[in-house]
Amino acid sequence: QSTRTPLMAGNWKMNLNHLEAIAHVQKLAFALTDKDYDAVEVAVLVPYTDLRSVQTLVDGDKLKIKYGAQDLSAQDSGAYTGEISGSMLSKLKCAYVAIGHSERRQYHGEDEAVVNAKVKAAYRHGLTPILCVGEGLDIRKAGEQVPYTLAQLDGALKDITAEQAATIVIAYEPVWAIGTGEVATPEDAQEVCGAIRGRLAELYDQELADAVRIQYGGSVKSGNVAAIMAQPDVDGALVGGAALDAEEFVRIVRFRD
Numbered sequence: 001q002s003t004r005t006p007l008m009a010g011n012w013k014m015n016l017n018h019l020e021a022i023a024h025v026q027k028l029a030f031a032l033t034d035k036d037y038d039a040v041e042v043a044v045l046v047p048y049t050d051l052r053s054v055q056t057l058v059d060g061d062k063l064k065i066k067y068g069a070q071d072l073s074a075q076d077s078g079a080y081t082g083e084i085s086g087s088m089l090s091k092l093k094c095a096y097v098a099i100g101h102s103e104r105r106q107y108h109g110e111d112e113a114v115v116n117a118k119v120k121a122a123y124r125h126g127l128t129p130i131l132c133v134g135e136g137l138d139i140r141k142a143g144e145q146v147p148y149t150l151a152q153l154d155g156a157l158k159d160i161t162a163e164q165a166a167t168i169v170i171a172y173e174p175v176w177a178i179g180t181g182e183v184a185t186p187e188d189a190q191e192v193c194g195a196i197r198g199r200l201a202e203l204y205d206q207e208l209a210d211a212v213r214i215q216y217g218g219s220v221k222s223g224n225v226a227a228i229m230a231q232p233d234v235d236g237a238l239v240g241g242a243a244l245d246a247e248e249f250v251r252i253v254r255f256r257d
């Protein structure tokens with residue numbers, strides 16, 4: 001774990017208009033110091049309409065905060081009304097893009113083929129995917145969380161080269177823990193994150209698997225993040241609700257304190 005820099009990413013979902021986004025990033029900028037950035041990579045995944053505002057702040061003040069979008073189109077351009085392409089995101093200097101978030105899978109019917117096409121689209125445009133996988137409550141109750149999540153991983157990584165996969169971030173997000181206040185135990189998180197790393201070693205090789213960052217997501221807060229981060233295969237958190245409060249997000253970034 002020591003060679004992997006933890007990634008703390010805030011997923012704002014459909015919250016914070018561009019004025020609120022500016023105020024929020026300013027709060028992060030004033031609070032975070034080089035000590036924080038040396039220890040942890042910090043990212044915000046913001047609504048498309050906030051990206052330009054966030055870019056202006058980050059570029060203008062040379063902030064070390066990374067930013068990105070919560071989804072992208074599988075297509076590069078054309079007659080896809082309402083869609084946003086990877087090239088549009090890379091023009092705004094996004095570093096990351098979330099792909100396959102459970103809310104996209106649930107409300108927009110994204111299946112493994114769509115998720116795989118979006119991972120490929122991200123790589124075509126120099127964006128790093130934060131690939132979200134994880135089981136629902138019925139699967140968890142049946143004890144099938146590991147095979148279910150690994151099948152999602154296999155589908156998402158179909159035809160993705162080792163060179164590409166070496167930079168991916170995987171977010172293990174059990175759906176029953178997202179926005180519910182019901183956090184997975186550290187052992188639950190470790191079980192699946194460890195299995196994901198094992199599968200990466202099978203699909204590619206051990207060196208690649210050891211380098212890829214695997215986040216946990218699902219009701220992470222300052223009060224539970226340290227125990228989760230203590231697990232050997234957990235390399236960061238994807239944070240929804242708690243990331244909307246800048247002070248709370250800073251406490252999460254400082255999970256070691």
Ligand code: PEP
Binds near residue numbers: 011177178181
């Ligand atoms: C998420 O949106 O990815 C998430 C984990 O949300 P929350 O932290 O609110 O459970």
